[in-house]
Amino acid sequence: MAPLTTSSITGLRPATTFRERLDVPRRVVFIAALSMIAIVVVMLGFITWQGVQLFVSAHVAPGSLLSATWQPDSTAGAVTFGMLPFVAGTVGVTALAVLISAPLSVGLALFLSEVAPAWARNIVQPALEIFVGIPSVVWGWLGLTVLVPWLRENLSGAGFTVGFSWLAGSLVLSLMILPTITTVTFDAFRAVPQDQRTASLALGTTRWQTIRHILIPAGLAGTLTAIVLGMTRAAGEALAVQMVIGNRPVVPTSIAQPMTTLTSQITLDMGNTVFGEPWNDALWTMSLILLVISITFVVLVRALNGRRRFQ
């Protein structure tokens, strides 16, 4: 007999009346679920349409986007819509945030899954849930009033100051993505069968040897998935990053430099430009790039782990 799964259970009694055969509830819940597909299609359609206006109606050559020069203001001379600073900024700030956050998050996940006694887990897990809930403007405001002044006072050397910078943006993001990476990695470690730990420990290994040689290899796919999910959140974060990164459209050469990202530039310029002008079109092209990046991450997560669901 087939196992009793939720969707395999149908009514035992055949539908008799017209109303039962019409099965309105089934149609209604189906439409509700389909609405998510509709949202994606319409959103992709609108953003793509607006995103290509830069090439279609403003006649900007797609190749010129690879330039490092961002000069969108037509009243200040010849315009160039080089997007390299923004893409490099988004990639850079995301990469550094993950480099800082991933070791810490994996350590935290290992702590929760392997080391922590129940009482410690019961404190740290709710704390993480509160962490997730802290709004991004609050993170940005903390970065602006606590982190940036701290960097300026403590890391600035002779002849240079560190304040609004790549580093500041990545540090704020590393805290914001910490719970995301931790929870997904934690699930991966939890999914490792208890027998494998017992077998390893029975061979006389220490707990760390078991973690190092059994858990980390077994949880690798889950950890990578967690990191990609963290990158998705980091690359898409707008306000917190914009408040601390310095907003300078240059390709950065040092983590102490101010720079900018796709999301920061959109946030800053969208309100100051007129719908339909090339500068505005360029911002829509940036959002199309962001959309492509995030869909790529979804596909990547699916490839990494077929069953893992996006968070």
Added chain:
Amino acid sequence: MTTSSLPRPSLRGAASSRRAVLVDRIATGLLWAAGAFVLVILGAIILHFAITSAGVISPSFIFGNPSSTSLGGVGPLLWNSVYMLVLTMLISVPLGILAGIYMSEYASEGRVTNAIRFAEEAISSVPSIVVGLFGLIAFVDVAHWGFTALGGALALTIFNLPLMSRLAEQALRAVPADERAGSLALGATKWQTIRHVVVPLAIPGIVTGVILTAGRVFGEAAALLFTAGLSTPTGYNFANLNIADPRSPWSPFRPATTLSVYIWNINSEGIGQYVKQIADGASAILLAMVLIFNLGARLFGRILTRRLTAA
């Protein structure tokens, strides 16, 4: 059985195993440090806002109107945050639950289900600023609404819907198959079973999920910048109950700057000598709301589980 209850290796043995034990001790210490780190950071954040907001938070700040010459208050912005939250939840909770019912009770493996899952994941991964931009085209521009609370709520619905649907699906899937079989065996139709057996049993899980997502919606700002607007309200006349009147605080067709958007906006404009105090106070309110939503979700979930399972 947890790993901590397993026997630890003894300290006796070869020098290499003594070294392994030492490494294990150090690693354990580091993992504990990771756990402590989260608590220290969260504690520091809460303490920071408790101190910085101490001289700011007062009834006149929480309920008063913004002022350009004195500290003023954030009453209308707090009202907008609550109004927007209720409006968003009114749309996204029913829709999300219906979609969750489909995914849990009706969906069979296949192309359509797979497409819905992909859409769910894709929407979750889209940066909220891009969702806001989509709202800017769809509601502000194409629909000619201008900046409205409804446009903002619909943008928030887009990014809340996949979350809500997944939470509902998980809660419904957690209902034992026997409950469904029992109901169907009594001659109930599939929909009667869902409506009277499955959904009621899943309610504690759904309610907990709703409260947790409410915290996220409350703090969201990026999706609202270009949909609900950035204008600072001067004060509301709550006696004006005409919801068709854009001056009424009850109307969904009026610009509605929320508390989180306000924090970002006063910062980017940077005018007025009270920016720091207002942002500190407003951040403290947002943080307090996150704590309240989290504790509320826990408490409510516990009470409902007790009441529904004891019956």
